[in-house]
Amino acid sequence: MGLGEALRSWLRVRGRSAEHVSFAVRRLAGMVLALYLVVHMVDISTLLMGEHVYSAFLQVFASPIGLVFDVVLWAFLVLHGALGLYSALVEAGLLLERRKVLLAAAWAAALLLLVVGIVVILYVMG
Amino acid sequence: MRLVVRRWKEGWRAPRYDVFEVEADPSESVLDLVERVSLKLDPTLTFEHACHHGVCGACGMVVNGVERLTCVTRVGDVARNGVILVEPLHGFKVVSDLVVDKSRMFSRYPDDTRTLERVAAQVEKLWDCVECGICYSACPVACSYPSYLGPSVLAWAFHRAVEEGRVPAPVASRSGVWSCHAAFDCSEKCPVNFQPGEKIMRLRRLLLRGAVEVV
CATH class of the missing domain: 1.10.1060.10 (Alpha-helical ferredoxin)
Incomplete structure (x- = not known):
């Protein structure tokens, strides 16, 4: 069984339940965050080349494209966190009878945090 | 009604999708349509079934993207714009057409x-x-x-x-x-x-x- 087949089964959307779609979003967000960790390590590593290099690199993230990048990253972070919390509870055998309500609450919390984050990123940091 | 069936048999390089035009009543089961195609249009179509009332578990297939027991799935409940796509279950090796090795x-x-x-x-x-x-x-x-x-x-x-x-x-x-x-x-x-x-x-x-x- 190849990687392509595995990814297709994870990220299948057609005919899938909200639970499966949430699983796919959580996994996808996790993979993006793992990739971001690598980018972040490169970002931090520029300190070795001097403060001016690091500061110049940070300016990239202060640009409009950088802000969009921050918003997308924040979206993945809150989705992974909120859906991960749902996952941690049900995977421990807790609140199984109310898992649909719990999942809806996780999505609601993620969307609320997303909106708050966008406001902060665009109007405070931007 | 248009029944689209994913076909694959040993020796084929890739699966293909065959389209069958069949008369259908909305209250019929999807398995009824598959059987009709097999009996009247293409006797080489292979699939599994037994009890016809949702007990044996033999006729599980993917119907329009959703796993279902086809003997207790009504055509009228799953057809989209007069089309039903039937595929073998995922996660198992396909033996022939809609038959998988469980x-x-x-x-x-x-x-x-x-x-x-x-x-x-x-x-x-x-x-x-x-x-x-x-x-x-x-x-x-x-x-x-x-x-x-x-x-x-x-x-x-x-x-x-x-x-x-x-x-x-x-x-x-x-x-x-x-x-x-x-x-x-x-x-x-x-x-x-x-x-x-x-x-x-x-x-x-x-x-x-x-x-x-x-x-």
């Missing part, structure tokens, strides 16, 4: 026998499970991790754990309950509401509390 599921029950034989041997039937394999097809882990024991087998293990207070070591291993990632499509698609996903999580809880012995 041995990865059957071979992991404690005795390597089929349901009726287990009943005859006075070993319990799988409670309400009809062993259709739909939960394997719906599960993203079962479809990407061949060693995974699978939802119905682990749900069976939960019942055994509750009754006997112990589970076989593979159930408590990486290929067992710890590989489930709470996608819950097994429970959502199960035609008899056996709730394998919930049972796997309850078994995990028993293991975490040390309430069952691993043997």
